[in-house]
Amino acid sequence: MGKNKLRLRFCKTGNAKYISHLDLMATMQRGLLRAGVNLRYTEGFNPHPIMSIALPLSVGCESVCELMDIDPADPLPGNLNDFFPEGIAVTDSYISEQKFANIVWLGIRGSLMFGGDIAELRERFTQESIIIQKKTKRGVNDIDIIPFIRDVEFHEGDMVTMTAKISAQNPTLSSENLMQALDGDLKPDFTAFCREEVYDAEMNIFR
Amino acid sequence: MNLKLQSILQKVQKPARYSGGEYKQIVKEKSAGLLRVAYCFPDTYEIGMSNLGLRIMYGLLNERDDVWCERVFAPWGDMADLMRENAIPLYGLESGDPIRAFDIVSFSLGTELSYTSVLNMLDLGGIPVKAKDRTSNAPLIIAGGMCAFNPEPLADFIDLFVIGEGEEVIGEIVEAYKLAKTQGIDKPEFLKSASAIGGVYVPSLYDIAYNDDGTVEKIMPREGAPLPIEKRFVADFDASYFPTDTIIPSTGIVHDRVVLELFRGCVRGCRFCQAGHITRPVRARSPETLTRQAIESIQNSGYDEITLSSLSTSDYGELFPLCDQLLSWCESRKVSLSLPSLRADNFSVELMERVQKVRKSGLTFAPEAGSQRLRDVINKNVTEEDLLNTCAIAFAGGWNGVKLYFMLGLPTETDEDVLAIAELSRAVLDTWKRTAKNKNRGVRITVSTSCFVPKPHTPFQWESQVTMAEYQRRVELLRDALISAKAITYNWHTPEMGFVEAALARGNRRVGAVIESAWKSGAYLDTWSEYFSLERWLAVFEQCGLNPEFYATRERSSEEILPWSVVSSGVSEDHFRRERERSKEGQITPDCREQCSACGVSKLAAGGMCHGQK
Numbered sequence: 043m044g045k046n047k048l049r050l051r052f053c054k055t056g057n058a059k060y061i062s063h064l065d066l067m068a069t070m071q072r073g074l075l076r077a078g079v080n081l082r083y084t085e086g087f088n089p090h091p092i093m094s095i096a097l098p099l100s101v102g103c104e105s106v107c108e109l110m111d112i113d114p115a116d117p118l119p120g121n122l123n124d125f126f127p128e129g130i131a132v133t134d135s136y137i138s139e140q141k142f143a144n145i146v147w148l149g150i151r152g153s154l155m156f157g158g159d160i161a162e163l164r165e166r167f168t169q170e171s172i173i174i175q176k177k178t179k180r181g182v183n184d185i186d187i188i189p190f191i192r193d194v195e196f197h198e199g200d201m202v203t204m205t206a207k208i209s210a211q212n213p214t215l216s217s218e219n220l221m222q223a224l225d226g227d228l229k230p231d232f233t234a235f236c237r238e239e240v241y242d243a244e245m246n247i248f249r
Numbered sequence: 250m251n252l253k254l255q256s257i258l259q260k261v262q263k264p265a266r267y268s269g270g271e272y273k274q275i276v277k278e279k280s281a282g283l284l285r286v287a288y289c290f291p292d293t294y295e296i297g298m299s300n301l302g303l304r305i306m307y308g309l310l311n312e313r314d315d316v317w318c319e320r321v322f323a324p325w326g327d328m329a330d331l332m333r334e335n336a337i338p339l340y341g342l343e344s345g346d347p348i349r350a351f352d353i354v355s356f357s358l359g360t361e362l363s364y365t366s367v368l369n370m371l372d373l374g375g376i377p378v379k380a381k382d383r384t385s386n387a388p389l390i391i392a393g394g395m396c397a398f399n400p401e402p403l404a405d406f407i408d409l410f411v412i413g414e415g416e417e418v419i420g421e422i423v424e425a426y427k428l429a430k431t432q433g434i435d436k437p438e439f440l441k442s443a444s445a446i447g448g449v450y451v452p453s454l455y456d457i458a459y460n461d462d463g464t465v466e467k468i469m470p471r472e473g474a475p476l477p478i479e480k481r482f483v484a485d486f487d488a489s490y491f492p493t494d495t496i497i498p499s500t501g502i503v504h505d506r507v508v509l510e511l512f513r514g515c516v517r518g519c520r521f522c523q524a525g526h527i528t529r530p531v532r533a534r535s536p537e538t539l540t541r542q543a544i545e546s547i548q549n550s551g552y553d554e555i556t557l558s559s560l561s562t563s564d565y566g567e568l569f570p571l572c573d574q575l576l577s578w579c580e581s582r583k584v585s586l587s588l589p590s591l592r593a594d595n596f597s598v599e600l601m602e603r604v605q606k607v608r609k610s611g612l613t614f615a616p617e618a619g620s621q622r623l624r625d626v627i628n629k630n631v632t633e634e635d636l637l638n639t640c641a642i643a644f645a646g647g648w649n650g651v652k653l654y655f656m657l658g659l660p661t662e663t664d665e666d667v668l669a670i671a672e673l674s675r676a677v678l679d680t681w682k683r684t685a686k687n688k689n690r691g692v693r694i695t696v697s698t699s700c701f702v703p704k705p706h707t708p709f710q711w712e713s714q715v716t717m718a719e720y721q722r723r724v725e726l727l728r729d730a731l732i733s734a735k736a737i738t739y740n741w742h743t744p745e746m747g748f749v750e751a752a753l754a755r756g757n758r759r760v761g762a763v764i765e766s767a768w769k770s771g772a773y774l775d776t777w778s779e780y781f782s783l784e785r786w787l788a789v790f791e792q793c794g795l796n797p798e799f800y801a802t803r804e805r806s807s808e809e810i811l812p813w814s815v816v817s818s819g820v821s822e823d824h825f826r827r828e829r830e831r832s833k834e835g836q837i838t839p840d841c842r843e844q845c846s847a848c849g850v851s852k853l854a855a856g857g858m859c860h861g862q863k
Contacts, residue, residue, distance in 0.1 A: 057250065057270030060258060061499045065265065069499045072551030073272070083583070102259050125551075127272040127499050155252070232256045 046082070047092075047113050049249075051134040055104045055236070058129025063098040069127065070095075070110060077125040082113040096142040096240070100216050105237035106133075107149075109142070109248075138249055145210045145248050147192075149239035150217055153201040155232035160196045163204075166223060167194040174222040176213065187223065190215050202230070210240065250345060257331045265500035266294035267328060269320075269342035272497045273549075275307070276343050277317040284427060285351040286310055286318040287341050287388070291358070291366035292776065294322040298496070299504035301558070302357055302394065306415055308492035316423060319343040319351075320496075323366045323774060324373070332373060339374035348374040353426060354388045356407070358396035361753035362746060362781070364403060364764045365772040367392070371406070378765065380408050380453060386429055386436050391422065397450075398480075398527050399705040399813035402753055404452035405761040408436075409443055411450075412816045413480030413527075414513075416489055418448045444474045448481030450816060457758055457812075463799060465757060465810040477817040484854055486513055486532035493545035497552075506554035506587075507546040509539055511571075515560040516841040518848075520628045520832050521617070521659065523704035524560055527818040529850040530859045531841065536571040543575055547584055555579070556587045563591045572600060589613075592631060601643070612643055615654040618662075619669030625835045626661050628708075628828070633673060640677050641684045649685070650693040651677060657723045657741075658701040658715035660832065667723045670696065671730035674737050681736075694737045698724065700747035704754055705813040706820065708828030711805040714751045716798075720744040745783040749775070751801035752790075757812035760800065762793045821849035 052070075054061070061069060071091055074081060081091035092113040099105050123131045156163065166172070171186040190209035197203040208215040217235035224230060240248040250258075250268070258264035277283065288306055290297030297303055303320070310318035319341030324332060332339070338347035348354050354376065356367050368378045371390065377383050380390065392403065393411035400410040411418050425446060429439040444451040454474040458466040470476045483489040491510065498505075514531035515524070534542075543555055555575065559565060575586055586604045591614070601612075616631055618624045624631060640651060655670050674696050681692045700720045703709045715723075724741045731739045753760060766789040774780040790797045805811070807826050814822065824847065831838060838846050841859060845851075851859050 057268040058499065060265040060268045062263075062265065065500045068501070068505075069272075072497060075551035075553075076272075076549065080582075089583075101264065125272070127497075128270045232252055234255065 047111050047137070048118075048135055049138045050110045050112065050132050052108050052110065052130060052132045053104075053106045054099060054108055054130055055106065056129035058127055059102055059104045061127075061130075062101050063095070067093065067095065069130070073126040073130070074112070074114070074122075077119050077122050078116055079118060079122075080115040082115055094142070096145060097148070097210055097214070099237060100218065103217055103235045103237060107237055107239050109240065111142075136249065140242075140249060143211070144242050145240050146243045147207045147241040147245060148210045148215075148237055149207050149241065150205070150220075150235055151238050152204040152217055152220075152233055152235040154204055154230040156202045156228075156230040158227060160198060160202055162228060163196050163202065163224065164194075166228060167191065167206075172223045174219055176219060178213075185213060187215060187219060191220070205238075207241065207245075253335055254337055254345070257328070257335060257337065260331060261328045262325065263294075263500065265498075266322065267324065267342070269345070271499050273494060274320075274343055274496050275311045275317070277311075279317075279344075282315060284316045284353070284423060284430075285341075285346075286316055286423075287321050287348040287351045287354045288318050289321040289348070289354060289356045289367075289370055291323050291356055291363035291370060292774070293325060294498075294500075295502045297322045297357075298498050298502045300357065300359070301508050301510060302415070304492045304495045305490060306355075306357075306419060308495060309416060309490050310419065310423075312490075313420075313423070315427070317343075319346075321348055321354075321370065323363075323370055326774070326780065329369070329373060329773070339370055349376050349388060351388045352386075352430070353423075354390050356390070356392040356394075358392055358394035358403075360776060361396055361402070361750050362775040363396075364753060365768040365775055367403065368406065368765065368768040369773045372768075378406055378768075380406055383408070384436060386426070386434075386439055389426060389439075395524065395527065396754075398523070398816060398818060399754060399756070400450055400452060400816065401457075401758045401812040402756040402760040402764060404758045405765070407452065408440065409449055409451045410816075411481070412448045412478050413818075414482045416483050418446060418481045421446045422449065441472050441474075444472075448478065450478045452758075455815060459757075459759075463759075464805075465812050468810070468815050477815055479817050479853065480527070480819060482513075482528075482530075482819075482853070483532070487534045487538050491534075491542050493542050494549040495546075497550050504556065505552070506556055507543065507550060507552050508556050508558050509543055509546070510534070511539065511557055511559040511562060511565045513559075516564060517561060517630070518628055518828070518838055518840060518846065519617070520626075520708040520828055521656070521701060521704070522560075523707050526820050526848075527706050528560070529818070529820060529848065530854065533565065533567075536567045536574055539571055540574045540578070544578060547579075547582070553583060554585050554587060556589060558589070561592060562588050569600065572604065576603060612640075612648055612650070613652040613654070614639070616673065617654070617656050618659055618666060619655060619671070619673050620666045622835055623659060623662060623666040623669070625837050626832045627659055628832065628837055630837055630840070633676065636673070637676055637680050640680045644681045644684045644692075645686060647686055649681075649687075649690050650695070652695040652697065653677070655696065655698045656701040657698045657727070658720050660701075660709060660712045662715075662723075664723075664726060667726050668730050670698070670727055671734075674731065675734060678734060678736055692736050695740065696727075696731065696737060697740045697742070698727065699742040700744040702747050702751045702754060705811065706818045706825075708825045708832060710755070710811065710813075710825060711807060711809070711829060713804040714748070714801045716802055717744040717748050720747075746776070746778075746781055748797070748801055749781075749783065749786045752786075752797040753800075755800050755812070757800075759793075759795060763789050763795060766792055819848075819850035819853040824848040 083089040096109040194206040392407045397410045440451045456469040460466045512533035514529045617629045703712045
């Protein structure tokens, strides 16, 4: 990080979960500008504001732990969150030397509308391997997701709650990839996921 | 948001279109006295949110404590199908409440090809599409916008139309509706009282008699309804409402920038142009007002671009002072300025250079016709010399691309006129060869043609549209003439949409049955080539026993009673007749600043206000 860089931690919940990654960049930039926070620009032929968001979130997934690095030319005002659409709120800002590349695990929580026995869901994730088809830039590959998932738990309730930690990078797993494991009778009628925490390789909270 | 809707939004493209929750959307607390308005735009979110009219009406209505106005857009096909499958009725984005529970459902009509979307949106909302099948006041279905200047094709479906600018009349309609609601006045009585509001057209209060040949014999108002309905307009445009603190979408839209409205109306009088005629008289905002609105809009939005919008921006009298004021504020803040709708005859390269410091990609001009003769016929008072001079200065200044827009099928057009487009384009290319600073970069000249659609309330409202086959023949002629010029790219719009647009634009009430049948056989979002089907439209015209050519390609006599003469734009039929005659003689009419052509619009306003005079 440059000496002026600031890391923001923010939520993207409620209706804001439908904002795509690309649109989120514009939305954050405009929100900051409205709040009077100008961003420093890159030099060069086509200057653009210096800004990066860690680990794109898939459309429809909520998060309370998004991270974004900016290079602000102005201090953040106290009422910063008044300038964002509903569901987007900055919860922390700090200077960090840690690179986004050191994020290894993502903690996620999901609500599953599932009428069956949750013991079957638990059992599914205790198997030695779960092969799913995963889309990558190079096409569709079969991968075993078991090495990239840990701490899977299910809890009963109006909806079944699922918590897990999944690989953040190399490969990047998404909640959709987890749900691909639940096919046939195990397929929930409805699912909604939220990204809850980011961790490094030692399972410390990444800041 | 309920789980059923959330579950659907996981399956559709671009769900942010349907979720609401953008910055500055307005949410109010529901109460018994609150009048609920659904402002419906019969096209996608991205198109509708780019419409300044929507933002004006949304802002104006929501300034009132007694009204909550919400937005509704036409869902894309994937969403519309899933909504039907899951019995989710069309809803307002702010509250998620179904539009059938609203008091007033209002449609903005910007193009005739959106008519089937209006019907589909009503149906998706669980609202009967025919006005006669809706017996109570709620929801009242109203419509306005450019296309309301021929309201007849939608007369069966809409309870009342607003003719002209909506800023003032919408408040009067709201008051009348509130009165009817509190006093328990029934729909027929309410509509009768509403017809007394200036600029309001209640189609159910008019009977139309037809001649054997299908033309209108007589328009007969009942119960004291006025004939014609005179359009409304905002007299003091400088002081009129402009939304400087408006919704900022969280997803990309067509115009993701601040749009400043410089003036309404146009002094030019191009004979094909409906907008230029129906928005008269010309009324401008002062540079001071515009600068203030621009600064507020940029600060409130976080946008980094301002567009100066009007029908002919280079005709804005104080364009230089305005741009100076704006640029001095914008430059240090990395806000850019863009100037669409410039004319080739008074284009200022100095201005463009100041405005477009970063990118010198392309310039766009619309000579509309290739030969001077035909440009005189249509009163597009731009000469070849103007265009070539402008291009010469631009090329010398480093521009290396120009786009030229033309129409084919203009009245009196001959093959010579078509070929003149090729000659003019080659002359632009020669100009580049003579004047370009750096020829190594090459040049891109793009020529585009579309098929002329004669529109109501223009001097060409009586003219025929060329057939699709004839348009295509002229396209081939031009294409062959341009084929050897490698630096010139020729793009043409296919004529099918233009043909249906022409049939609907000059339709009478009988066309309503065609629109309904088209919608029933699946027509929706007809401005999109993914959805438009000429075959479907031809089939339903036939089913309804009507000939689309009667509306599109038939030349009318100047004496024919036109279906849209039920409304008046203030520009008189006599003026249009005179202009039609002058066009046939190839005589131009000077613009309003040089000489008044007595179009009649000054009679609408006390004091005879015209072209920016006070």
